[in-house]
Amino acid sequence: MIEIREQRAGDQEDADGVIRAAFGQEDEVALVAALKKNSELLLSLIAEADGRIAGHIGFARGWVQSEGGRTAFAWLVPLSVTPDHQKRGIGTALVNAGLERCREKGFAHAIVVGDPAYYGRFGFTGEGAEDLVSRWSGALLAAPLSQTPARLRGRVIEPAAFEGLE
DSSP states (O other): OEEEEEOOGGGHHHHHHHHHHHHSSSHHHHHHHHHHHTTOEEEEEEEEETTEEEEEEEEEEEEEEETTEEEEEEEEEEEEEOGGGTTSSHHHHHHHHHHHHHHHTTOSEEEEESOHHHHGGGTOBSGGGTTEESTTTTTEEEEEOSSSOOOOOEEEEOOGGGTTOO
């Protein structure tokens, strides 16, 4: 059984371990820490399976600047599942729960830099992000979170914690 819940203060070490195990490096752990330090992480969810933390997903606030002003969106950063718990639906449960919570928070769009084959099942497409100008252009995927969202058009303003990412 998988339980998805908000991350609690005592979960940080285990959450970092999940992220580290999933990516095999410290970059994503450092990104999540910087997002938290800068108060840019709007959502941090944990998946518990087999009595331990087996997955984590975060969402940060991003902006699209256009002639009409700024539009906020939820940026999925990152999805992590320990290797021994992959292919068991934990990632799917985390993404679905995260997108639903972002919808409840009033976001009309979510964005991710990720694999279209994986994230496509959640409504993320490259076409949804084709009018966005970003250093991630071509790799961005966007998903609508409301029934009739306005199309995202303009320059992406990243969270400050993204500085230095490649």
